[in-house]
Amino acid sequence: MPHSPASWSLESLNEFESENIINEDPVTHSLVLLGSFPDPDKSKARIKAIVRVERTALATSDAGRLFGVDSLLKRVKIEGSTDIYTWLFAWLGEDRERDLKINIICPATEVHIRKYTKQQQIMVHETPKLYESHVKPYITSFPPSRTQWVENILTGVSEQDKILYKSSDFVILPDMKWDLTTVSSLYLVALVQDRSIRSLRDLNKKHVNILKSIKKQAATVVKRKWGLGDGSLRMYIHYQPSYYIFHVHIVNVNFEGGLLGMTVGQAHLLDDIISLLELDPSDGPSTFQKMTLTYGLGEQHGLYDKLRHCYDHVDLIDG
Template sequence: MTSTTPPEIAAHVESLIPQFTLARLLNQDQAGRRISLLGTISSQPAILLAERAAFATDTPHLTSFPTSLSAIKNLGANDIYSWFLAHTTTSPSQPPDLKLNLIYPCTEKHIKKYSVQGLRCVTETPEIYARHIRPYMQAQRDQGRLNWVLNILEGRTEQEDVIYREPGAEGFLLLPDLNWDRKTVGGLHLLGLVERRDLWSVRDLRKRDVQWLRHMRGKLVSATVGLYPEIEEDQVKLYVHYQPTYYHFHVHIVHVGLEAGGTQATGKALGLDNIISQLETMQGDDEAGMADVSLSYHLGEQSELWEKIYLPLKEGRDVEI
């Protein structure tokens, strides 16, 4: 970006940055991507705001990007997924400034998920769920999309990352989400995976599960604050995704100060406390559940759910899973 500041003024203000003397950190937000520092320049108070710059998107920079990284350190690997910390600087004494996720080999579904695309709001009625979405979920599970989850549950991978495990048929385990750098407390993001294989999504929860859900919620929160004592219980929030990325019921545990991006937005995230309350007050016997309500959410126009189900329904065509 070209500066419009007169050269003499630009030279003066540029000379101020090296003179900044730190007093204390004021704030760290955007999951650690932006910091606010209080200090002095020539004995006068000053605030310095620093934010990671946007990535260059021209082809030469993108081509050289993977080879420009240094001190790449793997944080974990499971099936086709692996994640790392890395430097874009040549000084290994500086902390890593990039968190990397690698999906290899990726599928066409991954490519569509991470591509720029328009969004659509849809309402999934109980009828649409039973007739179209449930068979779609079954097809996804039959394709081996849960291998990485089963690897964790069955003790083949990532066991050193498991923070807490509740054994038994209705047990669950807690581990860091692959999108967290595992050090920025304000960006805390953990994952609770249930042992139960009959729960594919929030749709499978019933009134009879309320007591179990409350028990699990309490254990997840207490384990989180026990491991990270700088966080209190009312600084943690729990939610589930619908539609989820994969069809095995799991809970996201994040710091309440984590800035809400698309994954926490209305139309994607459902608060666990709200789900429990909805189940508890739902009419009907213990078999009544979330499969009996309509749920609204947004979809990318390149997603399979939109292309294979909701677009045909909108256009009056037959749905083919």
């Protein structure tokens, strides 16, 4: 061993020579490095070693010191802003890499507060009948103010310098959850101009071409800008989505973070959706208008109470 357990110090750690990054995990903010330390006995030139570096979690005790007169933050930089949403990067010291990504919603409504509060879930079996009687009215009544930030992007009011691809049908740009740097956690979103598509339920065979175009252009963008080849992307659609302007999530396939909403009962792969729509007849109800959709729903969601009470009415669940 290059050092006994008790002899490790900053000086001895600095003797490590890194050769390769053999793993990285953006979820745990960790890197695994392969390299070597000098052999204290000089019998070997270097001794192979693996060093894993992980950023520690934010301490709840520091919450009150993140902002204010005695703030832990030493520098911030605004990365983007649209309507009520702003996101920044922050540094805990002047000579450091950026430490934190901060998203701000201001003013935050009661709906926002409910959405971001930790919550229990139920599994919903949404039949076409349940959709028509309860879910569709909820979607139709969704306040326009909740999607004003999306409208600003689609109408050219904001975020135009971030757009990676633009056509009359859709735009592709980085999702606000991505740090814009770590390619292994790359996260883009395609926003569709057709406001008549509110969710998965509205898709039919005539939308196959636009879905295929999103798939093609997303692959072209990431290959040109980040050198990612075929099969490097996971593209999916949420049901229920967090907002009802149709959009497709585009994520590096190697990023498996649970926070990205890729769980069963929420995410539907774009390729699978295209395949199902291609099997649809040219007219009549589409697959997604006829099928029962099963998904998890948090207790703070606006649909939660409506759908939970429906379990007392078997005709709506089984109809």
